[in-house]
Amino acid sequence: MVQSKRADVAIVGAGIIGLSAAFRLQQAGRQVTLIDKSGIAQGASFGNAAALAFSDVLPLSAKGMMAKVPGWMLDPLGPLSIPPAYFPQILPWLVRFWRAGWRDRREAGIAAQVALMQLASTEMADLTLAAGTDHMVRSNGSLELYESEAEFNASLPGWAIRERYGIGFEHVRGQELSTLQPGLASRFAIGTYVPQWQTVAEPYEFACALADAVMGQGATLVSQSVTALAPNNDGVTVSLEDGGVVQAAQAVIACGAWSKTLTAGLGDSVPLDTERGYNTTLPSGAFDLKRQLIFGGHGFVVTPLDQGIRVGGAVEFGGLKLKPNYARSDAMLKKAADFMPGLKTTGGKRWMGYRPSMPDSLPVIGRSKASPNIVYAFGHGHLGLTQSAATGRLVTDLVQHQTTPIDVAPFRADRF
The missing domain is CATH 3.50.50.60 (FAD/NAD(P)-binding domain)
Incomplete structure (x- = not known):
């Protein structure tokens, strides 16, 4: 009944x-x-x-992602991955993404x-x-980090758009950068601090x-x-x-x-597809993280949580049925350790979730x-x-x- x-x-x-x-x-x-x-x-x-x-x-399509896609796709554990078998299914979505x-x-x-x-x-x-x-x-703000002057300069048009809409930010270098987040690798000499975040x-x-x-x-x-x-x-x-x-x-x-x-x-x-996002949550004491760090060139962020530190991001298009590939979590964690010397990478818990993306x-x-x-x-x-x-x-x-x-x-x- x-x-x-x-x-x-x-x-x-x-x-x-x-x-x-x-x-x-x-x-x-x-x-x-x-x-x-x-x-x-x-x-x-x-x-x-x-x-x-x-x-x-900014829409993802306006962040210069289309220019990065070919290089990212060459790295199966990089910021963007599409299994070959899924590519025909995601192609209409990618065309709309490019058009947006x-x-x-x-x-x-x-x-x-x-x-x-x-x-x-x-x-x-x-x-x-x-x-x-x-x-x-x-309300600790965020810090987006750049590895070179070229990467920083490429970000400036996006910050100009934000400025036009009254969004506050500050580009920082040297001691200002070190004060906002001590312990970063020397390869990061420039950052953008967003207090509203x-x-x-x-x-x-x-x-x-x-x-x-x-x-x-x-x-x-x-x-x-x-x-x-x-x-x-x-x-x-x-x-x-x-x-x-x-x-x-x-x-x-x-x-x-x-x-x-x-x-x-x-x-x-609706052209809804699924971005499969990965992360690793490390226990408390893994690093003295002051605020969320954004490594835009590598497609992931590092976030302070009550329970520890979360290292996650990246995009994998593969639908709702493909098994998780936790090697992607491991790859981000390895990069985080390179970018944040002293990061303790043991004892983490890996996770994969489905982002519903237009x-x-x-x-x-x-x-x-x-x-x-x-x-x-x-x-x-x-x-x-x-x-x-x-x-x-x-x-x-x-x-x-x-x-x-x-x-x-x-x-x-x-x-x-």
Whole structure:
């Protein structure tokens, strides 16, 4: 016998995006049912780089990545890897990625990202205060590092764009650089300090603390896979893998890399693919790390956490079924040891997660073409944690049929 549950708003996905939307919807007086096969924050929200990167407004295609791709591809453990068998599948995504870097689309994309980031900054401050998680946010800034004058000079156009939008930063050398982060290898003589950049003490614990606030306000959690959503006369039918259904007045799709199949069933074909990100988390005492370090030329970051130090990043396109290649984690850790002499590399825990990425580096936020009662919130790539509170605010306004604080047209599902 098919079991049917009733819900006010059903949110498919209990990661940081779904939890932020749930919290905001509860503040608006709505009852929330979270549906996630794995439970709370078991996807990209579990082991990400912990950054609240509000200044990261440039699309990846505008950071000179296309010029770096051929060289990176020659290194199977480098910043970008695509298994040969997966290349035909990812090729349309790569073409759209390349096109998003053209001037006619790049400027519009940056403007949309700036608007979302500005909202993200104010909404995150408000959400963490309301949820009692503000003590888990650190405001130590970030330090991006360059190995040569040529690499530094190549970064300057991007910093000029940020300056145009009022984003603060400071280029540093010599003693200033050493003060911001002692113990770096001498090959790094130049850096850019971004004071606005924040991190959270530990991403999984941060998400769990928000989940505690959500559950404490009466939310329920259904631990099931969702196989389909369909509009009905009363709202939305959410079909579950065990044959049960949730009958909801409205629904939100916020299940990251797994969202594509559900939206396709609703008539929205989105070019969402999966960046498989790797990291190693070292125990406390591995290095006296003052703030997040960004090694852009090598595609990874090093982050101080309550539990230690996380070394991670890089991109591997391979879908949701390919087995993890933890040699990628090891390669980043080896580089980190070269860049940070004295780093203790023993006792680490390796992890791989799925980043849901769109070619233009903008998420999908908006209503489904199938029904105004279904709202999309996924595809944030490297910026899910950063943009979670802003997405929660926008989702709530869309569900409530209220005017959003920024234009959501740039994030619509059919923009391609």
